[in-house]
Amino acid sequence: MEFFVFVCSASMILVGAVGVIVRKHPVHAALSLVLTLFGVAVLFVAQEAHFLAAVQVIVYAGAIVVLFLFVIMLLGVDRVENLRTEPLSGQRPLAVLASLGLVAVLITAILRGNQIFNERGTGLNLPDSQNGPDANTVQLAESIFSQYVVAFEVTSVLLVIAVVGTVLLTRRTRAATE
């Protein structure tokens, strides 16, 4: 059963991921991204990480991709982009380098994870659904708001800085044009 769910959701994720790159139209690409996100949510549910699955759908599929679509619609990106021009020079080689780095990180993570898994033997310490329906949420909340509270707050400060920066940038352009 678990294998069946894994195969279904993994193929969903892969089809979506390939679709994001291959589809010509930005709206279709964004919809493929939604497919990928849903596949990941299904994988989370299969691993009994129900809260993560819900947050995955609410935040990524429900807010972020909606924002992508919103921007695509408002800007009306119906014209085909010219792929020859590079907005930043040296962008392509850097992108290749970065993606190679990412692949290396992923491979190390998988190998390392496999090693840890073998050392522990009986699997990871997952919240059990028999511990009551909210065990998952309670565990997450405890680790975020006690153990990693500083990191959590720093992240929120980072987001606020981004928002303030955006507002500042738009104001400055207007003042300059006047």
Added chain:
Amino acid sequence: MIALDSLFFDDLLWTPLLIVLVKVLVVFVIGLLATMLMVWFERKAIAGMQNRIGPNKTGPFGILQTLADGIKLFFKEDLFPTRADRFVFALAPFLSFVPAFLSFAIIPLGGDFRDGNSGEVTIFGQVTRIQLADPPIGVLFALAISSIAVYGIMLAGWSSGSKYPLLGSVRASAQMVSYEAALGLSLACVLLLAGTLSTSGIVAAQATITEWHFVSTGLVPFFIFLIAATAELNRPPFDLVEAEQELVGGFNTEYSSIRFALFYLAEFMNTVTMSALIVTLFFGGPQPIAFGDFVLDIPLLPNALEGTFWLLAKILVFLYMYIWFRATLPRLRYDQLMDWGWKLLIPASLGWFMLLAAQQLGRRNDWNIFLVTGACIAVLVICYLLLQAAISKSSSEREQQGTMF
């Protein structure tokens, strides 16, 4: 592994499987019937409020009017606009119709929650709930589903390849995304007091009227939730999405035939589901009206069935209220809508949530509850004054510099 129902905890047998299948069928049929009756009820009640007769030809009191309309729409020609994106255009109605049904699955439709009972019933020797699914994430499921429903409206407008639907859908998505924040924050107040995410747990926490979250969260979250839910449903006075005078018909202008019917169905189904969710969260769901030791009990009816009766009665009140809204309130202007959402509802719900959280913390640590509340109110007043100062500053600057665009 995927334990959505207590039936699935043991080995998969034929009886539980059959019970779940029957439950799926029953919930689906209830959904369709409720939608059909809601359309009729709305037309009839609004007709009454406007001194008209309303549908009165098909069936007794015109009750079959929706069925007749549905059959008519089935046989209409299915049109694709030439500039439409065919795949997305065909997909959009389902993206709006399926979520409408899915979120009905987590509503407890009955069961005995009195005297600390868990609301579980026994059918053919199997213990289950009168509820299609009781996922551990509970209410978050409804939030997730409602965030998917945005796609239906958004893509419908975009894929039509025409200006008015696009404007309608851009409005809709901006509105739904903004009001989702207020919706979630007022919901968090309920979760804070109930201490659980599951809908059956939330219902079980509301035994008497004083424990109903409507009262125990202090009224404010309920009103914020109600307003945000109305905006989320795109119902009047928040129906800018389909403002007829400005946008022809909004996001569904180019739709015809059964695809249009699906949008229509989804809209009314969502109203029913949202009313049921409000009742579940704030008014005790299938709990009877009880005050202290006094319980308003219906004789001769088993308690589990009585729950269904109470749920139905409470939902009807809210359905009538939504109809009343439509007949009474004029539509908001777009900037008023955004001001309401961002400058009033979100700060208010956030402030109230902080207040309730501080009280909860104080109660747990045995602090003086009046002192905690007083300190919180002082902080909130300062925050409110700061917000007002910021708003008045920005509006005076905007007046000096003229409009942005």
